[in-house]
Amino acid sequence: MEPTVTLTVSDGVAEIVINRPGVLNALDLDTARLWSSSVRDALDADQVSAILLAGSGKAFCAGGDVEAISRSGSDYVHELATVMADGIASIVSSRIPVVAAVTGVVAGGGLGLLLSSDYAVASSDARMGALYAGIGMTPDLSVSALLGRAVGERRALELLLSDRMLSATEAREWGLVAQVVEPQEVMERSRRIARLWVDRAPSAFGEAKRLLRSAPGRTLSEQLTDEAQTIAAAASTTEAMQLIDAFLKSRRSR
Secondary structure (H helix, E strand, O other): OOOOEEEEEEOOEEEEEEOOHHHOOOEOHHHHHHHHHHHHHHHHOOOOOEEEEEEOOOEEEOOEOHHHHHOOOHHHHHHHHHHHHHHHHHHHHOOOOEEEEEOEEEEOHHHHHHHHOOEEEEEOOOEEEOOOHHHOOOOOOOHHHHHHHHHOHHHHHHHHOOOOOEEHHHHHHHOOOOEEEOHHHHHHHHHHHHHHHHHHOHHHHHHHHHHHHHHHHOOHHHHHHHHHHHHHHHHOOHHHHHHHHHHHHHHHOO
């Protein structure tokens, strides 16, 4: 039997793929445990400088496995949400940038996985919605925390208080995804983004993510202080000095 989540690491990029295509990569408890442990393994690996999230088959993630939930009690649902939340919190708070390769359906908790990423590439046929209330459920997996930040409170409420599904183009216009490409191009484009982070300036991209993600909980003064300290530290890195030198040489040669 194939694992319901796969983790592969190659040349600095960790790819974490939910592998339950028969149920649109819906999450049961075993899958949640494996996904979160894969996230921890990727974040703990010294050689990883970028993470790519994806789903196998024709969906990114349809949220919780409704059939599994219907057979279980509230304790099961609480553990499922808590286990997934641990992985999502680890991703959001980490300095490693994350790209989501979004195909097909994104719904419920799958929207939370998308929101936990820092950059998203969607297939032109992707569709995204919350859809919690339609089955009597409430937002989880960071949706109530991150959706409003991404699209604004009014639009977030529109999704949460309706059964609306956004097209990929609408999702880009709303700010949920950065790029929309043909379905066969999603993984290649997502890998290209991850490769840029690894090859160009991984620590700088990571610090940029950290600064932006931490800003909502700080005063402007605190954020300005952190920015000044972080850019000063970046300026002394070999990574930055080499890139600045290359930039200056290129400008002089024009």
